Amino acid sequence: MTAPIEFWFDFSSPYAYFAANEIEERLKRFRRPILWRPFLLGVAFRETGMGPISQAPLRGRYAIHDCRRIAGMLDLPFNLHEDFPFPSQALARAFYWLEARSLETATNFAKAAFATYFGVGHDLREPEAVIALATEFTDRPDLLVEWLGDEKAKRVLRERTAEALSKGVFGSPFVLVDGEPFWGWDRLPMVEAWLEPPVGLAKARGELAAADESVR
Amino acid sequence: MTAPIEFWFDFSSPYAYFAANEIEERLKRFRRPILWRPFLLGVAFRETGMGPISQAPLRGRYAIHDCRRIAGMLDLPFNLHEDFPFPSQALARAFYWLEARSLETATNFAKAAFATYFGVGHDLREPEAVIALATEFTDRPDLLVEWLGDEKAKRVLRERTAEALSKGVFGSPFVLVDGEPFWGWDRLPMVEAWLEPPVGLAKARGELAAADESVR
Numbered sequence: 001m002t003a004p005i006e007f008w009f010d011f012s013s014p015y016a017y018f019a020a021n022e023i024e025e026r027l028k029r030f031r032r033p034i035l036w037r038p039f040l041l042g043v044a045f046r047e048t049g050m051g052p053i054s055q056a057p058l059r060g061r062y063a064i065h066d067c068r069r070i071a072g073m074l075d076l077p078f079n080l081h082e083d084f085p086f087p088s089q090a091l092a093r094a095f096y097w098l099e100a101r102s103l104e105t106a107t108n109f110a111k112a113a114f115a116t117y118f119g120v121g122h123d124l125r126e127p128e129a130v131i132a133l134a135t136e137f138t139d140r141p142d143l144l145v146e147w148l149g150d151e152k153a154k155r156v157l158r159e160r161t162a163e164a165l166s167k168g169v170f171g172s173p174f175v176l177v178d179g180e181p182f183w184g185w186d187r188l189p190m191v192e193a194w195l196e197p198p199v200g201l202a203k204a205r206g207e208l209a210a211a212d213e214s215v216r
Numbered sequence: 217m218t219a220p221i222e223f224w225f226d227f228s229s230p231y232a233y234f235a236a237n238e239i240e241e242r243l244k245r246f247r248r249p250i251l252w253r254p255f256l257l258g259v260a261f262r263e264t265g266m267g268p269i270s271q272a273p274l275r276g277r278y279a280i281h282d283c284r285r286i287a288g289m290l291d292l293p294f295n296l297h298e299d300f301p302f303p304s305q306a307l308a309r310a311f312y313w314l315e316a317r318s319l320e321t322a323t324n325f326a327k328a329a330f331a332t333y334f335g336v337g338h339d340l341r342e343p344e345a346v347i348a349l350a351t352e353f354t355d356r357p358d359l360l361v362e363w364l365g366d367e368k369a370k371r372v373l374r375e376r377t378a379e380a381l382s383k384g385v386f387g388s389p390f391v392l393v394d395g396e397p398f399w400g401w402d403r404l405p406m407v408e409a410w411l412e413p414p415v416g417l418a419k420a421r422g423e424l425a426a427a428d429e430s431v432r
Binding site for chain 2: 044047048049050056057058059061062065066068069072073168170171181183184186187190193208211
């Protein structure tokens with residue numbers, strides 16, 4: 001199987017920051033490409049009636065505490081900008097522009113964006129900040145500036161977001177392995193178990209399909 | 217440290233079923249008592265604006281799939297009753313009646329309740345079903361029948377639920393270790409790491425207190 005593993009996320013999601021830092025290391029032994037897929041979580045929220053967890057009563061305070069705890073556990077810097085959560089349109093649009101040129105470059109840009117926003121604590125809301133970050137990854141930032149002002153950039157991101165929703169992606173991070181959905185940073189060990197099944201999960205794989213049918 | 221680890225849950229929560237099956241085994245090496253604490257999640261939902269995940273668009277379908285997958289992984293039976301999610305008042309009130317007589321008996325009753333509802337798939341909404349289950353755990357079911365009709369039973373559960381909320385418990389399962397909150401079955405490995413800290417988490421323990429202060 002060489003179909004890519006899809007890694008969906010919103011750049012404004014701290015749990016996606018943690019997943020972005022771990023996913024390659026955790027999955028590399030399966031030798032499958034990982035396709036990084038930014039989308040707009042806010043659009044999914046409209047479908048599910050959810051909102052940013054950080055703004056929810058009780059849960060919000062817990063989530064930020066939980067993120068600091070995870071950062072400590074993974075030994076990652078975590079400096080939450082006061083603008084959090086932020087609209088990540090410019091970042092996601094820049095990602096897809098870079099991706100059209102090189103998948104690897106776009107992935108490296110995504111990692112740099114997470115490290116900059118959640119690690120260093122620099123805001124990446126405005127196109128100017130995104131372009132400044134992207135200059136490390138392209139020798140034609142002028143074309144990127146043009147792209148970010150273009151209607152096409154909006155359309156591409158809208159299409160990706162629609163694709164996410166059509167695949168049942170409603171949170172961030174969200175991993176799809178041959179259609180099997182895994183929501184959350186904390187499901188990465190389960191993605192591993194799914195790809196390299198122990199007895200229990202191997203059993204589940206067969207039974208799940210039948211069980212899902214029964215609730216249709 | 218011999219203060220108990222608090223294990224809060226609603227009997228209607230499938231993730232609590234998984235946690236109930238794992239928590240003792242995972243934590244026994246720390247030799248701390250585990251205090252089982254049923255409460256009414258619906259009351260917490262009113263505070264947080266959340267609702268039963270199983271009834272949420274997209275997420276609900278995912279959650280049930282996720283539960284079947286976890287059950288497969290843990291090799292646990294999982295047969296979801298059509299009455300799910302159910303009001304767990306009678307079960308929780310019976311638990312506290314048993315607990316006043318024996319902590320251990322109440323814990324065993326809780327395990328039996330989870331196994332009956334989520335494993336076998338028998339409904340436990342009505343007091344009659346709860347009493348039938350409890351006859352294994354008491355030689356005075358007549359007194360339990362009386363209790364379940366008593367205003368005091370309601371008051372005790374109301375007080376426990378208020379205690380949960382006052383401690384910041386807003387989901388199920390929810391573990392408190394000396395006040396440190398862990399939400400979800402998937403945080404049990406983190407509870408272990410917290411109690412037996414590796415380098416990263418030990419570092420986090422000190423930094424977290426300071427960070428939480430800063431957002432107050």
